[in-house]
Amino acid sequence: MANFYCKCCGQDFPNLRVLTTYSCNRSDTGKHQLFEGNESDVYLCEYCGTEFRNLKALCASNCIKSPNRKHIPYEGGIKTTYSCKYCGREFNNMKTLCAYTCNKSPTGNHFPAR
């Protein structure tokens, strides 16, 4: 049976009810937030493209590109091409997408579409 993961701290829960009941010290809202992507061998940060073996490791380190300085797991799964949701440019990996500036994005950087 699949577990439910918090995308802020990476903790796993046996069901959604438990996840939503407890508070999370890494979440901006103070509550765990459900990671809606699939379980995978690799998790990517959607701001910097760094790869992690699990969500806990992703959540535990800091991100230089994210607005809240935390890596945020990409929920779109592992793909062969990633496209920017603001300009539609395609990249063959997330790191490259995150590395270039985007003139259509409000943050100035490309951001992956799901």
Ligand SMILES: [Zn+2]
């Ligand atoms: Zn959490």
Ligand SMILES: [Zn+2]
């Ligand atoms: Zn990051």
Ligand SMILES: [Zn+2]
């Ligand atoms: Zn773009």
